[in-house]
Each structure stands twice: as C-alpha cells, then as structure tokens.
Amino acid sequence: QVQLVESGGGSVQAGGSLRLSCAASVIATSSNCMAWFRQVSGKEREGVAAISPSPGFTFYADSVKGRFTIAKDNTKNSLSLQMNSLKSEDTAMYYCAARPNCQFWYHSTGYTYWGQGTQVAVSS
Numbered sequence: 858q859v860q861l862v863e864s865g866g867g868s869v870q871a872g873g874s875l876r877l878s879c880a881a882s883v884i885a886t887s888s889n890c891m892a893w894f895r896q897v898s899g900k901e902r903e904g905v906a907a908i909s910p911s912p913g914f915t916f917y918a919d920s921v922k923g924r925f926t927i928a929k930d931n932t933k934n935s936l937s938l939q940m941n942s943l944k945s946e947d948t949a950m951y952y953c954a955a956r957p958n959c960q961f962w963y964h965s966t967g968y969t970y971w972g973q974g975t976q977v978a979v980s981s
Contacts, residue, residue: 859970860880861954861971861972862879862880862972863877863878863879863974864879864880864975866975866977867977868978869977869979870979871944871979871981873943873979874942874943875943875977876937876939877893877937877940877953877975878937879893879936879937879972881935881936882934884955885931887911887931889910889957890907890908890958890962891907891927891954891955892904892905892907892927893938893951893954894952895947896952897948903963904962905921905925905938906918906921907927907962907963908927908928908936910958916963921940921947924942925938925939925940926939936953940977945979945981946979948977949976949977950974951974951976952972952973952974953972954970954971955969955970956968956970957969
C-alpha cells in the first residue's frame with residue numbers, strides 16, 4: 858500500500874522557517890514527480906512546488922519563489938520543503954503528492970497519491 862507521510866508542520870512567527878518532510882513507501886521518489894500542495898479551508902488546493910523524476914528539475918509557484926526550496930533524497934525515498942521568510946499567507950495545510958510526470962504540475966488533478974497533510978501556521 859502506497860503511503861506518503863508528511864511531518865514538520867507547526868506554528869512559527871512571520872519571517873521564520875520550517876522544514877517539511879514527506880516519507881514515501883512503495884513508490885519511488887526517483888521515478889515520480891513529487892510535489893507539495895497547500896490548502897486553506899474553503900479554498901482550492903494550490904500547487905507550491907514540484908520536483909521531476911531524475912534529473913530532478915524543480916518548479917515553484919510564483920508566491921514562494923526565492924523563499925521555498927523543494928528537494929528529494931532518493932536514497933531515503935523522501936521529499937522535503939524548506940520554507941524560509943514565512944508569511945502569514947503561507948498558513949495552510951500542506952500535502953505531499955506523487956504522479957508519474959510533472960506536466961502541468963500545479964494542477965491537483967492527476968496526482969495519484971496524496972499524504973494526509975501537515976498544518977503550518979504563521980503568525981504576524
């Protein structure tokens with residue numbers, strides 16, 4: 858059974874940093890497009906960042922470029938999201954997701970697997 862398990866969420870003040878992690882089982886991070894999405898209650902799920910199968914091209918939403926960094930460790934089959942200079946508008950539930958390729962990565966449809974999410978709260 859495929860599992861994506863997120864961790865690392867929490868509460869932080871604006872300007873602070875958090876690092877999210879996603880542990881994958883059964884599927885391989887090396888051969889899948891791995892992505893982070895976020896969702897605020899009542900709004901659509903938003904693509905934050907994605908990393909392609911090897912060689913690992915990265916993609917970012919304009920709202921997080923220069924502040925967030927997505928990475929994966931294929932030896933550990935894990936995904937991470939380093940979030941710096943956090944803003945109150947980054948507050949959301951963050952989800953890890955996987956699909957075969959990163960075409961139109963920012964659309965939540967087409968992702969085969971999803972984690973349960975980890976909450977990030979940024980106070981101003």
